[in-house]
Amino acid sequence: MIMPTASEPIRHHHAHPIDFESVREVPDSHAWPDLHDHPTASAQGAAVPVIDLSATATNVLEQLARACESWGAFQVTGHGVPTGLLRRVEAAARGLFALPTNRKLEAARPDDGVSGYGRARISCFFPKLMWSEGFTIAGSPLDHARTLWPDDDPLAFCDVIEEYKEEMKKLARKLMRMMLVSLGLTVAEAEGKTGWIGPSEEAGGMSAVLQLNSYPVCPDPDRAMGMAAHTDSTLLTLLFQSNTSGLQVLQVVGDNGRDRTARWVTVPPMPGALIVNVGDLFQILSNGRYRSVVHRAVVSRTSHRVSVAYMCGPPAASKVEPIGKLVGPGCGPVYRPVTWPEYLSVKGKLFDKALASVMRTEVSLERI
Ligand SMILES: C=C1C[C@]23C[C@@]1(O)CC[C@H]2[C@@]12CCC[C@@](C)(C(=O)O1)[C@H]2[C@@H]3C(=O)O
Numbered sequence: 001m002i003m004p005t006a007s008e009p010i011r012h013h014h015a016h017p018i019d020f021e022s023v024r025e026v027p028d029s030h031a032w033p034d035l036h037d038h039p040t041a042s043a044q045g046a047a048v049p050v051i052d053l054s055a056t057a058t059n060v061l062e063q064l065a066r067a068c069e070s071w072g073a074f075q076v077t078g079h080g081v082p083t084g085l086l087r088r089v090e091a092a093a094r095g096l097f098a099l100p101t102n103r104k105l106e107a108a109r110p111d112d113g114v115s116g117y118g119r120a121r122i123s124c125f126f127p128k129l130m131w132s133e134g135f136t137i138a139g140s141p142l143d144h145a146r147t148l149w150p151d152d153d154p155l156a157f158c159d160v161i162e163e164y165k166e167e168m169k170k171l172a173r174k175l176m177r178m179m180l181v182s183l184g185l186t187v188a189e190a191e192g193k194t195g196w197i198g199p200s201e202e203a204g205g206m207s208a209v210l211q212l213n214s215y216p217v218c219p220d221p222d223r224a225m226g227m228a229a230h231t232d233s234t235l236l237t238l239l240f241q242s243n244t245s246g247l248q249v250l251q252v253v254g255d256n257g258r259d260r261t262a263r264w265v266t267v268p269p270m271p272g273a274l275i276v277n278v279g280d281l282f283q284i285l286s287n288g289r290y291r292s293v294v295h296r297a298v299v300s301r302t303s304h305r306v307s308v309a310y311m312c313g314p315p316a317a318s319k320v321e322p323i324g325k326l327v328g329p330g331c332g333p334v335y336r337p338v339t340w341p342e343y344l345s346v347k348g349k350l351f352d353k354a355l356a357s358v359m360r361t362e363v364s365l366e367r368i
């Protein structure tokens with residue numbers, strides 16, 4: 001794997017994105033030498049679990065616990081989000097990325113901002129550029145939409161984004177509750193402990209950022225990287241990858257100290273399913289019991305893939321810390337309290353060392 005150089009973020013000199021549509025080969029700026037750092041699992045191997053949330057009679061909570069403990073990711077069906085809305089949000093994302101580059105650059109994310117068009121934030125930790133474009137929406141999409149579609153009705157885009165965010169919010173609250181209960185909390189404890197997912201949203205509810213990703217077709221997918229390996233700095237991420245494969249999660253096979261081996265496992269697209277990733281903040285909340293999943297996206301020679309990630313976190317002012325009931329007598333709280341903005345700032349400096357840096361004591365790095 002190309003190792004990020006956490007201490008010195010790289011300033012890429014290519015201010016303008018390459019024209020992915022017209023290039024016939026992968027330029028040196030985008031050629032990754034080591035895409036095959038770990039083997040890719042065969043189709044017959046173990047797969048990321050699929051959990052039907054509507055199957056209330058079955059042991060959904062046990063399935064969730066197993067999926068979170070052994071993978072940090074799972075697919076959900078029976079989630080109640082209408083298929084038509086998934087289609088519409090995909091079309092909205094495709095419409096946005098199909099705009100001319102100069103129009104998209106007018107909506108570029110400012111250096112000090114969160115929202116807008118550009119390459120993934122983590123780009124600066126890697127010497128090579130990724131084969132993707134992103135659009136980040138924090139708060140209302142209206143200003144972006146007015147810039148992107150000055151001659152058309154911006155509300156067409158905004159309506160679908162707002163509707164999608166509402167549905168995702170409901171689902172994220174439900175999943176948060178179920179995952180906390182799967183860790184041994186009562187429903188009342190799950191709702192009360194943090195105050196973010198209770199029946200009323202008095203404590204501010206959860207906050208979220210919507211990330212649209214576009215992975216154009218690539219003439220040499222074995223040398224290009226769609227989205228480099230990372231964990232999400234969220235509590236949970238709900239990802240829609242439509243019907244195009246690309247997402248891979250890192251499965252750690254042997255976890256006995258130095259013999260740790262890992263492989264990339266492709267998450268196959270399933271019609272109507274959503275993928276749930278455990279994020280870094282859930283790892284903190286659960287005192288390390290559910291660990292955030294390392295994942296990446298690879299690209300294809302034939303399909304232009306888009307994905308939509310609902311990146312869900314606590315309200316900005318809330319401290320996230322290990323839940324008391326999950327802190328055993330033999331093991332104190334592993335992490336110190338952090339707010340989401342504090343953690344994002346640490347992640348922006350230390351990338352894959354961020355979780356280690358918010359540990360309370362010098363616990364062995366093997367634990368994270
Ligand atoms: C809330 C956030 C998570 C994120 C950084 C951000 O401030 C806004 C963009 C998010 C995103 C989306 C694509 C992948 C990712 C790693 C990135 O580069 O930007 C995530 C960030 C994250 O989870 O750390």
Ligand SMILES: O=C(O)CCC(=O)C(=O)O
Nearest residue numbers: 211213241247297307309
């Ligand atoms: O496109 C994908 O499948 C992954 C995207 C992702 O990891 C992200 O947006 O954080």
Ligand SMILES: [Fe+2]
Nearest residue numbers: 230231232295
């Ligand atoms: Fe991610």
